[in-house]
Amino acid sequence: MTTILETHDVHVYYGKKEALKGIDLSFEEKGITALIGPSGSSKSTYLRTLNRMNDLIPGVTVTGDIKLKGQNIYAPQTDLVTLRKQVGMVFQQPNPFPFSVYDNVAFGLNIAGKMKRDELDHIVETSLKQAAVWDEVKDKLHDSALSLSGGQQQRVCIARVLAVSPEIILMDEPTSALDPISSSQIESTLLKLRTDYTIITVTHNLQQASRIADRTAFFMDGEIVEVDDTKKIFMNPAKKATEDYISGRFG
Numbered sequence: 001m002t003t004i005l006e007t008h009d010v011h012v013y014y015g016k017k018e019a020l021k022g023i024d025l026s027f028e029e030k031g032i033t034a035l036i037g038p039s040g041s042s043k044s045t046y047l048r049t050l051n052r053m054n055d056l057i058p059g060v061t062v063t064g065d066i067k068l069k070g071q072n073i074y075a076p077q078t079d080l081v082t083l084r085k086q087v088g089m090v091f092q093q094p095n096p097f098p099f100s101v102y103d104n105v106a107f108g109l110n111i112a113g114k115m116k117r118d119e120l121d122h123i124v125e126t127s128l129k130q131a132a133v134w135d136e137v138k139d140k141l142h143d144s145a146l147s148l149s150g151g152q153q154q155r156v157c158i159a160r161v162l163a164v165s166p167e168i169i170l171m172d173e174p175t176s177a178l179d180p181i182s183s184s185q186i187e188s189t190l191l192k193l194r195t196d197y198t199i200i201t202v203t204h205n206l207q208q209a210s211r212i213a214d215r216t217a218f219f220m221d222g223e224i225v226e227v228d229d230t231k232k233i234f235m236n237p238a239k240k241a242t243e244d245y246i247s248g249r250f251g
Contacts, residue, residue, distance in 0.1 A: 003026045006066075007024065007025050009022045009063075010066060015059045019045045020046055022223070032214050034217070037218055039204070042222045049062055052083060088161035088166035088168070089169075089172070090171045090174050096156055100142045101137050101140055124163065128156070133159065168199075216230045226239045
């Protein structure tokens with residue numbers, strides 16, 4: 001397998017407080033990696049280093065190496081717009097823009113430059129199909145995305161990320177704000193997408209991690225305790241702390 005993204009000795013500080021304490025982790029092309037761990041273990045902080053979303057938070061310092069296909073994403077010449085196209089992000093709360101469904105999905109493509117309408121139509125339809133929401137919205141493409149249900153909004157947000165052809169999709173608890181049926185639809189969508197994309201998801205839902213992830217990394221107190229194939233992490237973890245967390249003894 002080819003490594004697409006690797007982080008070496010990554011530390012993150014909020015002012016003087018050290019949130020991440022030297023994270024070494026690599027991700028292979030395609031498949032799903034789940035980041036699990038108690039609240040406050042800095043999983044989301046780590047996720048945000050991978051497309052430089054932490055740059056938007058005042059007083060944050062990031063040290064160490066983060067390489068996408070061998071290129072340091074924190075190098076001065078890195079173009080953030082390009083980086084965030086390659087490494088897209090879906091957030092905890094569905095966050096469609098206050099536009100039509102169509103314009104939401106076409107948003108990144110319109111920023112990138114003028115496209116012929118039929119090309120745009122094709123990409124919007126393909127992305128909504130990939131996100132498993134086309135059948136529900138195909139007759140509402142020109143309605144506000146805000147009029148959709150929470151689960152539909154989240155799948156439109158996934159389509160918006162897919163439209164710009166990312167290589168990696170980051171997800172910060174993408175189902176935690178949704179009801180069980182919508183969560184299940186998102187999980188089914190991710191299982192289809194994993195054959196074409198590298199997906200890294202933060203989740204507090206251990207059952208979800210066990211259902212959808214190929215690999216799982218267990219974070220605690222800003223450090224990685226253990227990373228392995230999901231089955232091994234859940235059935236036969238190497239560290240007692242992992243076993244205690246998964247069995248519900250803490251967290």
